[in-house]
Amino acid sequence: MKMPLYLSLFKTFHAQRKKNRENMKSFQLAPGQPKVLRFIRDHPYCKLKEIALEYDLENATVSRILDNLEAKEMILRQTNPQNKRAYQLLLTEKGLEALKKWEQHCLDVEAISLQGFSAEEKEQFQSYLARMYHNLTEKDL
Numbered sequence: 001m002k003m004p005l006y007l008s009l010f011k012t013f014h015a016q017r018k019k020n021r022e023n024m025k026s027f028q029l030a031p032g033q034p035k036v037l038r039f040i041r042d043h044p045y046c047k048l049k050e051i052a053l054e055y056d057l058e059n060a061t062v063s064r065i066l067d068n069l070e071a072k073e074m075i076l077r078q079t080n081p082q083n084k085r086a087y088q089l090l091l092t093e094k095g096l097e098a099l100k101k102w103e104q105h106c107l108d109v110e111a112i113s114l115q116g117f118s119a120e121e122k123e124q125f126q127s128y129l130a131r132m133y134h135n136l137t138e139k140d141l
Contacts, residue, residue, distance in 0.1 A: 019109045027102050036065050037099040045088040
């Protein structure tokens with residue numbers, strides 16, 4: 001019996017996540033932290049609420065991730081000059097370096113994942129995933 005698509009996607013997602021997370025500790029990162037670092041890098045002086053909104057996370061979850069990243073000296077929180085009760089977030093050199101290593105690791109895992117795929121197949125696959133994501137969220141990847 002042929003495996004249903006939902007199960008194929010589920011199993012592939014978990015295999016990819018497991019492969020990515022194998023070396024996560026060597027980058028001094030924990031689950032959830034790389035995407036937060038990436039968002040802060042791409043949106044300097046962002047706020048916690050913006051991260052939560054982007055990744056559909058609770059503010060409390062983002063707050064815990066930020067506390068851990070700050071303890072590791074990967075981010076800085078600065079008081080927002082327009083609102084003294086709000087923070088602005090910045091990446092430190094240590095955070096940027098960890099993110100660069102993480103992203104290279106993810107590209108290495110991607111290369112393993114797509115071994116044997118032609119350039120055209122890779123492009124089609126990305127297109128299919130983008131369409132599925134849009135169908136499910138009404139958002140673009």
